[in-house]
Amino acid sequence: MRNSPDEMSTPQEPNQDLFVAAWQVYWKMLDNNYLFHREAYGCLRTVLTDEVDAPFGFLDVACGDAVMSMSALIGTGVGRYDGMDLSAQALAIAAENVRQLTCESALHHCDFSLALPEWKQPADVVWIGLSLHHFMAPAKLEIMRSIREIAGDSGRLLIYEDASPDGEDRDGWLARWDEQRPDWRAYSDAEWDDVNGHVHSSDFPETDSVWRRLGHEAGFSEVSELFESPTRLFRLYSFQA
Numbered sequence: 001m002r003n004s005p006d007e008m009s010t011p012q013e014p015n016q017d018l019f020v021a022a023w024q025v026y027w028k029m030l031d032n033n034y035l036f037h038r039e040a041y042g043c044l045r046t047v048l049t050d051e052v053d054a055p056f057g058f059l060d061v062a063c064g065d066a067v068m069s070m071s072a073l074i075g076t077g078v079g080r081y082d083g084m085d086l087s088a089q090a091l092a093i094a095a096e097n098v099r100q101l102t103c104e105s106a107l108h109h110c111d112f113s114l115a116l117p118e119w120k121q122p123a124d125v126v127w128i129g130l131s132l133h134h135f136m137a138p139a140k141l142e143i144m145r146s147i148r149e150i151a152g153d154s155g156r157l158l159i160y161e162d163a164s165p166d167g168e169d170r171d172g173w174l175a176r177w178d179e180q181r182p183d184w185r186a187y188s189d190a191e192w193d194d195v196n197g198h199v200h201s202s203d204f205p206e207t208d209s210v211w212r213r214l215g216h217e218a219g220f221s222e223v224s225e226l227f228e229s230p231t232r233l234f235r236l237y238s239f240q241a
């Protein structure tokens with residue numbers, strides 16, 4: 001197992017203190033399950049256990065600290081794990097977490113939009129948890145096309161991402177996001193403002209029809225929705241050739 005991330009590019013790094021503060025806010029989100037990570041990663045685990053032949057290769061795109069991915073993977077038939085992320089600090093924590101796997105693993109310090117078109121290692125399952133929504137639809141499509149190449153005819157892409165019902169625009173999705181504030185009781189106003197500012201500037205949801213169209217245009221013939229968060233802000237899709 002390789003635990004020190006390799007450098008596939010030279011991304012800009014945030015300052016360490018800012019990173020720790022930001023990651024603590026993220027962990028609070030996980031602890032309180034505000035984005036329904038538990039259900040989404042539980043759903044991923046069910047797919048990996050019931051539908052994917054072992055041993056399988058798993059590519060974790062924007063793995064962060066990989067803590068939730070480990071909850072889905074430990075004890076499954078995973079035969080190789082690769083995680084990629086822009087944040088060296090997140091990867092340092094991920095390096096500790098992936099030690100729990102008994103298979104070969106490697107972490108890659110890179111921008112996935114640049115790394116995926118060059119990626120040579122085939123993967124049976126490619127997973128993106130809450131990161132593809134930072135891109136506009138044409139860039140999402142290019143990324144999904146690269147993943148279609150990596151997954152080949154027998155692999156699949158699974159994503160858990162910002163999604164709207166058909167007919168809702170970004171402002172409508174953001175208005176529903178804002179309505180969550182009273183439920184995020186563990187967050188101070190400063191913490192909420194921090195996350196909220198990021199979401200308002202960087203989240204670009206797609207409607208259900210657009211996610212399906214992107215999947216088909218990327219070369220996947222089967223697109224299915226496996227989970228929708230109770231807030232109806234996020235959906236988990238499976239894309240297969």
Ligand SMILES: C[S@@+](CC[C@H](N)C(=O)[O-])C[C@H]1O[C@@H](n2cnc3c(N)ncnc32)[C@H](O)[C@@H]1O
Nearest residue numbers: 062063064085086087090110111112129130131
């Ligand atoms: C919201 S976290 C998601 C972490 C984890 N996948 C999850 O489901 O909780 C977003 C992660 O995406 C990473 N990220 C964002 N844009 C990226 C990019 N272009 N390339 C690589 N990683 C990126 C961030 O560093 C961060 O770790």
